[in-house]
Each structure stands twice: as C-alpha cells, then as structure tokens.
Amino acid sequence: MKTTSITKRLAGLGGAKWDLHLTARARLERGEDIIEMTIGEPDVPLPQPLAQAAITALQAGRTQYSNGRGEDGLRAALAEVYSTRRGRGFEPDNILCFPGTQTALFAVMQGVAETGDEVLVGDPLYATYEGVIRATGADMVAVPLRAEHGFRMQAGDVAARITPKTRAILLNTPHNPTGAILRRAELEAIAALARAHDIWVISDEVYEELVFDGAEFLSPLALPELADRCIAVSSISKSHAAPGMRSGWAVGPTSFMDALLPVSETMLFGNQPFIADMTEAAVRAGSSVAAGMAQRYGARADGMVTRLETETVLKVNRPEAGMFALVDVSGLGLDGDSFAWALLEETGVAVMPGSSFGEHMRNWVRLALTIDDADMARALDRICTFAQRRAAVSAQDA
Known part of the structure; x- marks a missing residue:
C-alpha cells in the first residue's frame, strides 16, 4: 500500500539520529555499567506541589473536553x-495551548510555511527542527552558526540565504545544543531583516529559565518591531522539571492565533484540563527548581571545561544556558560519530554524535549536564583516559 508524501519527506528524520542513545539505553537496562549523557532529562523530579495540583484537579473531575485554544x-x-517578562501587553487570545513545545512548534510551522516555501534555521539545530519544517512541504535552509561567533546566528549569514521563497526564521534562544543566547544587537539585526522581507520569526524559548550566571536572556517577543510577526513556543518541560506532562503553548499576534485555531482543533481539540490546571499553578507560582538546575548545570559545564581542556586535546564550548555542552573532538583526528561510538564501546560513556544536530557538528559531540556530580566525575575520568589513550596512539602512528 502507498503512503503519503509527508512520510517520504520525513523519511530518515526519526529514530536514526538516536541510535547511539537507544543502544546505550538497552545496555543500561541489561545491567551494564553505562553513564548516559545523551538526553536532557531534568535532574530533579516533578515538584510535589505540582504533582498534587494535577492529582487534585484529576480527582475534581477535570477530565472533560477542553477547547482548541486551551483552558x-x-x-x-x-x-x-x-x-x-516581555514588557508589553499580552491577552489570553494571544495564546494557544498544546501538549508540549514540540506540538506547538509543529502547529505554528503549519501556519507559516507550505510546499515551495523556505524556512531558515541555524545549524547546529535541535534534532526535530528539520522534521517540523519538512512536514509542511517547505525546504529547510541552514544558516551556519559559527564557533567564532559563539554559535549565535548572525544577520549577515541570514541575509545571504533569504530568497523570495523565505517565509520564516526559526530561532532557538537559549540554544540546543550549543547553549548560546542571542544578544540584543543580534536580535535587532535579524528583526530588521524580517521586517524588510516580510518574514515570520519563530522563537523556541524552552530553556529560558535555565540561564547560567553572567548571562542574560532576551526574547524576540520583547522587541516592539516584531510584535506583528513573532511567535514564541515554550513549555514547563525544562523550567519545572515536567517533561512527561507534555504541557506547552504558543504566544503571538491574535490574528495569527485565530488563523491557527482550526489547525489546533484538527490536531487535538484541546489538551487535558487537569494538566492545564497544574500548568496554571506552575506558571503563577514560578519555578521552585529552575534556579538550582541552572546553578548545577553551569557548575558542571565549568568542571568539564577545566578537566577536558587541561588533561586532553578536546575543546569545550562553554554554554550560557540549557542542559548540554559541546565538545570538539577533531584534535584526536576523529569525527563526532567515530568518537561517540568508540567512547561507548571502550568506556561505557554515552554521548550524542554532533551529526544528529546538523552538518556543522560533524567534529563535535554533545554531552548532557544533567547527570549527578558523582556520575559526572566518573564520566570525565573515563573520557580523559579515552582521549589520552587515543592521542598517544595517534602520536605513535605519526
């Protein structure tokens, strides 16, 4: 039997990027000594008050149908x-609620691009971005995020890739996998291009509350010049340690949300009221865990920089936010895939190959900062030993 064109557009964009993670997880479940640094699970459980809020709402019968906009x-x-937070007024009609940032992003992309269009996105990029763009029929156009610019998107690189087919720029700030945060001047320059070329700006801001000491986040939504063309997506997954609750939203112009409502209703016709009640409690109270996570992840990143750059030829891109750090492995004469698979086989440490996040990451790997300090110390011991051994072999061969 035949399948539709969307299945062909998304072929190869699914589980293959996570092969190493799935292999490591299977070995861990068999009882092997695996240290998993592949995915970004918060290192604390869902806060008990939020769990209780969901239970209370569930017991109160908040299980009826919702509506397409959200509770x-x-x-x-x-x-x-x-x-x-953004310094300008928003109303409830500026918002649509979805089960997680991923669903919100999928729906928003359906509202801005279609077959024959182009969407610009930074490379490296989060693993699902290509899929949500190609699902619309549009083509993804990669904008290189360069290490010399701290992996922050530059307006000149954007301008060089804008064509009459460009419909949107997808930003991710704070960024996964690099941990970079766009500066005001960079956002303003990108905003000027968006206005000049009548382009939408979509901003994935799920790591907004995991900003490390010394860094500052600014949302494109805060720029008045983008008020009529910017849509932000986010959720409580990272900020409130609630990834499994699948509760997110999109924020943007009322006219866009009105137009997108039938798409939302066709997809899911509202998410779960008892989870919405829990999310409302989370949003109103603020996060009790985000500051602690940011402090721990920043400290682990600093420790990683110290160990790997002192004891090996590996180079660490020190993140400004988020749950990950990137490591350049090219000094060992290996690409990221070869390094990651060899590291798993020889040491039991599982990291993500950079190729899962774009062409510009071929010589990098991504390490999660969410494992506890003891496991982080063990992982760094193993990575240092592995890198030192590989460097010694390379020196002998030379």
Missing part, C-alpha cells in the same frame, strides 16, 4: 506572565 485559566496566567 481559560492557563491562558490568563500565561498572558500575565508574558506581559510582565
């Missing part, structure tokens, strides 16, 4: 928080 209380809470 009124949650949208009101989000409007208040975004008005405060």
Whole structure:
C-alpha cells in the first residue's frame, strides 16, 4: 500500500539520529555499567506541589473536553506572565495551548510555511527542527552558526540565504545544543531583516529559565518591531522539571492565533484540563527548581571545561544556558560519530554524535549536564583516559 508524501519527506528524520542513545539505553537496562549523557532529562523530579495540583484537579473531575485554544485559566496566567517578562501587553487570545513545545512548534510551522516555501534555521539545530519544517512541504535552509561567533546566528549569514521563497526564521534562544543566547544587537539585526522581507520569526524559548550566571536572556517577543510577526513556543518541560506532562503553548499576534485555531482543533481539540490546571499553578507560582538546575548545570559545564581542556586535546564550548555542552573532538583526528561510538564501546560513556544536530557538528559531540556530580566525575575520568589513550596512539602512528 502507498503512503503519503509527508512520510517520504520525513523519511530518515526519526529514530536514526538516536541510535547511539537507544543502544546505550538497552545496555543500561541489561545491567551494564553505562553513564548516559545523551538526553536532557531534568535532574530533579516533578515538584510535589505540582504533582498534587494535577492529582487534585484529576480527582475534581477535570477530565472533560477542553477547547482548541486551551483552558481559560492557563491562558490568563500565561498572558500575565508574558506581559510582565516581555514588557508589553499580552491577552489570553494571544495564546494557544498544546501538549508540549514540540506540538506547538509543529502547529505554528503549519501556519507559516507550505510546499515551495523556505524556512531558515541555524545549524547546529535541535534534532526535530528539520522534521517540523519538512512536514509542511517547505525546504529547510541552514544558516551556519559559527564557533567564532559563539554559535549565535548572525544577520549577515541570514541575509545571504533569504530568497523570495523565505517565509520564516526559526530561532532557538537559549540554544540546543550549543547553549548560546542571542544578544540584543543580534536580535535587532535579524528583526530588521524580517521586517524588510516580510518574514515570520519563530522563537523556541524552552530553556529560558535555565540561564547560567553572567548571562542574560532576551526574547524576540520583547522587541516592539516584531510584535506583528513573532511567535514564541515554550513549555514547563525544562523550567519545572515536567517533561512527561507534555504541557506547552504558543504566544503571538491574535490574528495569527485565530488563523491557527482550526489547525489546533484538527490536531487535538484541546489538551487535558487537569494538566492545564497544574500548568496554571506552575506558571503563577514560578519555578521552585529552575534556579538550582541552572546553578548545577553551569557548575558542571565549568568542571568539564577545566578537566577536558587541561588533561586532553578536546575543546569545550562553554554554554550560557540549557542542559548540554559541546565538545570538539577533531584534535584526536576523529569525527563526532567515530568518537561517540568508540567512547561507548571502550568506556561505557554515552554521548550524542554532533551529526544528529546538523552538518556543522560533524567534529563535535554533545554531552548532557544533567547527570549527578558523582556520575559526572566518573564520566570525565573515563573520557580523559579515552582521549589520552587515543592521542598517544595517534602520536605513535605519526
């Protein structure tokens, strides 16, 4: 039997990028000594007050159908928080609620691009971005994020790739996998291009509350010049240690949300009211765990820089936010895939090959900062020993 064109457009964009992670997880479940640094699970559980809020709402019968926009209380809470954080007014009708950032991003992309269009996105990029773009029928156009610019998107690189087919620029700030945060001047320069060429700006801001000491986050939503063309997506997955609850949203112009509503209703017709009640409580109270996570992840990144750059030829890109650090392995004469698979086989440490995040990551690997300090110390011991051994072999061969 035949399948549709969307299955062909997305062929090869699914589980293959996670082969190493799945292999490591299977070995871990068999009882092998595996240290998993592949995915970004918060290192704390869902806070008990939020769990209780969901249970209370569930017991109160909050299991009926919702509506396509999302529960009124949650949208009101989000409007208040975004008005405060972004410095301009938002109303509940500026918001649509979805089961997680991924679903929100999928729906938003359906509203801005279609077959024959182009969407610009930074490379490296989060693993699902190509899929959400290609699902619309549009083509993904990679904008290189260069190490010499701290992996932050530069307006000149964007301008060089804009064509009459360009419909949107997909930003991710704070960025996965690099941990980079776009500066005001960089955002303003990109905003000027968006206005000049009548382009949408979509901003994935899921790591907003995991910013490390010394760094500062600015949302494109805060720029008045983007008020009519910027849509942000986010969730409580990272900020409130609730990835499994699947509760997210999109924020943008009311006219866009009105137009997107039938898409949302066709996809899912509202998410779960009891989870929306829990999310409203989370949004109104603020996160009790985000600051601690940011402090720990930043400290682990610093420790990784010290160990790997002192004891090996590996180079670490020190992140400004998020759950990950990138490591350049080219000094060993290996690409990221070869390094990651050899590291797993020889030491039991599982890291993500950079190729899972774009062409510009071929010589890099991504390491999660979310494992506890003891496991991090053990992992760094093993990585240092592995890198030293490989460097010694290379020196002998030379």
